[in-house]
Amino acid sequence: MLFRFREQQAAEMGIIDRSRERRPRDIRSVKTVADCERWRGQVLREISKKITRIHEPALSESLIRDLNDEINKLMREKHVWELQLRDLGGPNYIRFGGSSNNVGSDKDVMTSTRGYKYFGRARDLPGVKELFEAQAKQRSAASHETKKEPALPQNLPASYYALEDEDADMLSQEQVAEQDLDTHTADPWGPSQLPYSATADFSFEPLPELHHLPTPSEVEKYLVERRRQKLEQLYIG
Known part of the structure; x- marks a missing residue:
């Protein structure tokens, strides 16, 4: 508490700029690679904390849904920071899928066809399993249709095969x-x-001299x- 009080006093006196401690809402306004790296790291830490919490067994369904929405929003924000870093000439995390600071493993994440992700216990919410089962059936049916050979026409007249008199x-x-x-x-x-x-x-026969x-x-x-x-x-x- 004393630290926060001293920090507030310093901000009021103009010794420190508190606005620099708040993550900018306009990401494109940040013009240095160092600041982008700093704010991206903050987003990663928030995502990590929320993913850890969404696995807690005591959470209600409403809290799980809210947490999952917040994680998806933070994931989108992380992507925008990575775009800005790339445009400023910094590390291109997008090319490598953000693997250097990735959050959540493939086993812990389920992604819908629209790109929305389900983390932790959100995968067990009512309707989520049914959604992914329906998507799996659609993919299986589409794959089967592409591999299926076209059926030959049946009951065609003899003229189709040139069997009738001309x-x-x-x-x-x-x-x-x-x-x-x-x-x-x-x-x-x-x-x-x-x-x-x-x-x-x-047959091969010698030709006469012509x-x-x-x-x-x-x-x-x-x-x-x-x-x-x-x-x-x-x-x-």
Whole structure:
């Protein structure tokens, strides 16, 4: 008591500035790394004390809720101090998750999807366990949906798999189109220039000596044309 009285007298006489002992509400107004470190440390100590208290078995549910709210507010304030420290060129606690002065272990903290944390006995409050059980079910269902393969369509008609007879009108249109293609496409080889039968099985045989060897593009074009003719004979007759 005497110390507080002397401190108050000194403040009234202007010997000490009591305003410097109160944590600033406007964190952005603090412009030195040392002051930011000091106030951040004070916030950490308050968080630690409240986390210790929230484990006490004699607390009522209302006190537990109030304490948990206060801890969450202090956690947000700590984060703002760390932002200011980073902007002033001080230690970047955010990059390392505040691990150097972290409060509470992962086992003691439960975090909701909105970022609100539950400490100590707040995890056992009515409705909290149900909340996290529902969130776990949602995450499990979402994970199952992403891994589930898409179901194949059922009871599709035979036409979907091209098992029915082809439509006569469609065939006639294809024949007209192929005839037009034949009139504009010439066989680059001639019947007398074929070195081997186009319908024979592919096998490696020595080519006869020719004055002109076809280029790969000409060979490919020829094979495509012969394949088209073979399919036409097979399906159209």
